Amino acid sequence: MHIVVCIKQVPDSAQIRVHPVTNTIMRQGVPTIINPYDLFALEEALRLKDTLGATVTALCMGPPTAAESLRKALTFGADRAVLLTDRYFAGSDTLATSYALSMALGKIGADYGTPEIVFTGKQTIDGDTAQVGPGIASRLNLNQLTYISRIVETDLERGTITVERRAETGTQVLATKLPVLITMLEATNEMRRGSIEKALEAARAEIVTWSAADVGIEDLAKCGLRGSPTIVKKVFAPSARSEKAEMIEAEGNLEARANAVIDALFAKAPAVEDDLYAQAVHHYV
Amino acid sequence: MADETKPAPAKAGGRANTKKELPEHFKAYKHVWVAVEIEHGEVHSVSFELLGEGRKLADKRGVELAAVVMGDDRAKLGAAAEACFEYGADCVYIACDPALEHYRNETSTQVLTDLVNTYQPEILLLGATNLGRDLAGSVATTLKTGLTADSTELAIDEDGSLAATRPTFGGSLLCTIFTLNFRPQMATVRPRVMAMPERTEGRIGRIVEFAPNIIEDDVVTKVLDFIADRDSDKAALPYADVVVAGGLGLGSIENFQLVKELAAVLGAEYGGSRPLVQKGWITSDRQIGQTGKTIRPKLYIAAGISGAIQHRVGVEGADLILAINTDPKAPIFEFAHLGIVADAVTLLPALTQAFARRLRVNKMAS
Ligand SMILES: Cc1cc2nc3c(=O)[nH]c(=O)nc-3n(C[C@H](O)[C@H](O)[C@H](O)COP(=O)(O)OP(=O)(O)OC[C@H]3O[C@@H](n4cnc5c(N)ncnc54)[C@H](O)[C@@H]3O)c2cc1C
Numbered sequence: 001m002h003i004v005v006c007i008k009q010v011p012d013s014a015q016i017r018v019h020p021v022t023n024t025i026m027r028q029g030v031p032t033i034i035n036p037y038d039l040f041a042l043e044e045a046l047r048l049k050d051t052l053g054a055t056v057t058a059l060c061m062g063p064p065t066a067a068e069s070l071r072k073a074l075t076f077g078a079d080r081a082v083l084l085t086d087r088y089f090a091g092s093d094t095l096a097t098s099y100a101l102s103m104a105l106g107k108i109g110a111d112y113g114t115p116e117i118v119f120t121g122k123q124t125i126d127g128d129t130a131q132v133g134p135g136i137a138s139r140l141n142l143n144q145l146t147y148i149s150r151i152v153e154t155d156l157e158r159g160t161i162t163v164e165r166r167a168e169t170g171t172q173v174l175a176t177k178l179p180v181l182i183t184m185l186e187a188t189n190e191m192r193r194g195s196i197e198k199a200l201e202a203a204r205a206e207i208v209t210w211s212a213a214d215v216g217i218e219d220l221a222k223c224g225l226r227g228s229p230t231i232v233k234k235v236f237a238p239s240a241r242s243e244k245a246e247m248i249e250a251e252g253n254l255e256a257r258a259n260a261v262i263d264a265l266f267a268k269a270p271a272v273e274d275d276l277y278a279q280a281v282h283h284y285v
Numbered sequence: 286m287a288d289e290t291k292p293a294p295a296k297a298g299g300r301a302n303t304k305k306e307l308p309e310h311f312k313a314y315k316h317v318w319v320a321v322e323i324e325h326g327e328v329h330s331v332s333f334e335l336l337g338e339g340r341k342l343a344d345k346r347g348v349e350l351a352a353v354v355m356g357d358d359r360a361k362l363g364a365a366a367e368a369c370f371e372y373g374a375d376c377v378y379i380a381c382d383p384a385l386e387h388y389r390n391e392t393s394t395q396v397l398t399d400l401v402n403t404y405q406p407e408i409l410l411l412g413a414t415n416l417g418r419d420l421a422g423s424v425a426t427t428l429k430t431g432l433t434a435d436s437t438e439l440a441i442d443e444d445g446s447l448a449a450t451r452p453t454f455g456g457s458l459l460c461t462i463f464t465l466n467f468r469p470q471m472a473t474v475r476p477r478v479m480a481m482p483e484r485t486e487g488r489i490g491r492i493v494e495f496a497p498n499i500i501e502d503d504v505v506t507k508v509l510d511f512i513a514d515r516d517s518d519k520a521a522l523p524y525a526d527v528v529v530a531g532g533l534g535l536g537s538i539e540n541f542q543l544v545k546e547l548a549a550v551l552g553a554e555y556g557g558s559r560p561l562v563q564k565g566w567i568t569s570d571r572q573i574g575q576t577g578k579t580i581r582p583k584l585y586i587a588a589g590i591s592g593a594i595q596h597r598v599g600v601e602g603a604d605l606i607l608a609i610n611t612d613p614k615a616p617i618f619e620f621a622h623l624g625i626v627a628d629a630v631t632l633l634p635a636l637t638q639a640f641a642r643r644l645r646v647n648k649m650a651s
Pocket residue numbers: 013014015125455531532533534535557558559560561572573574575576577578588589590591592593594595596599609610611612615627628629630
């Protein structure tokens with residue numbers, strides 16, 4: 001079996017700072033990580049590799065420095081790493097990203113065998129759209145399984161897969177035919193630790209690197225900014241509320257302070273008082 | 286949206302799309318649509334919230350607002366259509382077919398793209414729920430149009446285009462996104478980001494029946510089972526009127542009980558900031574914020590929460606925010622309505638008692 005996992009290298013957004021004057025992202029010095037959601041996809045692929053014996057290819061579109069994230073994926077246990085990198089991809093939105101990745105998946109299929117399963121994370125922490133997975137599935141005509149919490153069974157002989165999917169009000173159990181695209185739900189598994197030996201191997205491993213032309217993209221108008229129907233016209237910081245919090249200056253013991261808080265609350269919003277009574281009465285009955 | 290803030294590469298991409306040059310064949314696209322989310326016969330309230338917002342967009346554009354309902358039970362779809370009219374739709378497209386009994390990406394994508402290609406809406410809105418995001422991504426890719434995911438604000442700009450604003454870079458910034466040269470312009474919006482509109486009883490509209498072109502035998506994906514969540518232990522946070530939440534400032538899982546106790550007295554739901562999920566103090570369905578739930582309560586009490594932007598975007602819709610924090614400079618005081626500089630670990634139990642006393646007194650009087 002061949003499994004491809006799409007991983008994105010993202011800035012660790014916990015450490016992103018916005019320039020106070022120009023409102024631009026200060027990227028310098030911000031460490032990059034594998035998109036945390038993609039680790040659940042990678043771990044699930046590695047578990048299938050353990051149980052069914054699969055080859056796992058990690059695929060990433062990004063700048064040349066994204067090779068670092070691919071090496072990390074090799075350290076965890078992926079067998080092959082493919083980096084799709086080209087200046088023509090800069091500024092891609094979800095449509096252009098899913099196009100580029102689907103072309104790379106086509107070449108991966110041709111060179112190394114058609115994957116039975118393509119995994120993506122649920123979403124990225126920088127793009128944060130959860131749309132690239134569905135986009136790839138539509139383009140490649142793969143059966144789409146999103147928000148998967150568990151792979152129940154993979155039957156390679158029959159070419160079928162059964163999964164549990166997180167729906168809005170419950171869990172759907174779905175059965176479909178391979179090949180499929182799975183977007184893995186978060187917190188469904190825990191990434192294994194990579195070993196020192198793997199890390200050493202990964203440091204020396206070849207990262208297969210492809211450009212737009214390498215994966216057969218002839219029409220560059222489908223890539224990057226030009227291939228992106230969405231246009232970002234304005235980036236700005238959330239506005240501060242015009243009035244700041246009214247501070248409750250309460251003196252005395254705790255009881256007095258608690259009462260002062262409640263008085264201030266009811267004075268500020270008399271309707272809340274009625275609501276709370278209604279709610280609390282309901283609760284006590 | 287991938288890298289919104291990347292500067293345009295001067296040579297590589299060009300900025301071909303940044304001016305509005307709508308191709309001729311898209312000019313006929315008109316009207317605002319909401320793809321209604323129905324699971325097990327129930328309409329998700331995000332669809333009504335979207336109808337409220339869609340109404341404003343349609344009025345601004347001087348066009349109709351239409352809803353799309355899909356399912357297998359004509360009577361239930363009829364009832365859903367009536368509700369859509371009462372929440373502001375002028376027209377409802379009904380697609381009824383046994384193959385649409387359960388939501389499946391394959392069937393719903395096909396029906397919705399067929400409808401769009403037939404009736405050509407200018408704007409198409411969906412909820413940013415698991416179902417909506419699953420469907421929107423496929424429909425946008427099939428139609429090769431732009432999609433702004435998880436928008437927090439929708440507007441019509443001077444030239445009549447949809448301006449969709451969404452948080453970016455983990456919520457540290459907002460960006461406004463346009464789809465100028467493709468149709469429909471698509472956006473998803475999370476539940477509770479938009480206010481629930483007024484319902485006008487008896488308001489009616491036009492129904493268009495649409496015969497889906499699907500044959501069950503051709504559909505590859507089958508639904509084997511559906512295990513409904515037990516309502517009892519599912520947090521109803523997004524729709525709670527009163528929410529009490531705690532943050533890392535509480536110091537320990539034992540102290541977090543104080544939040545639950547206050548919530549119990551108020552008949553409120555409880556929740557927390559993201560680090561509490563990571564620490565295992567609360568389950569992830571109780572996380573409030575950008576990567577958790579968006580809430581719109583009448584009263585939100587935040588104890589020991591600093592008010593990081595990712596938390597803020599999830600609570601800004603609250604009518605009244607009361608913050609308890611030991612640090613007078615905590616960012617939460619920038620957007621709370623009422624604040625008190627205090628140790629939540631001692632103030633919370635006092636508040637619980639004081640509320641209990643007052644509410645009980647009132648109950649006896651009533
Ligand atoms: C991509 C991304 C997504 C995120 N999504 C979310 C999200 O959805 N929701 C979310 O909440 N966070 C989210 N975060 C995390 C967010 O950035 C903050 O780290 C988090 O909200 C902080 O949680 P906190 O306020 O509980 O803790 P802290 O920031 O540590 O704040 C604790 C506060 O408690 C106060 N305090 C200390 N002791 C006491 C006391 N005894 N009594 C009263 N106050 C006290 C302190 O002054 C401080 O203000 C996200 C981050 C990223 C990068």
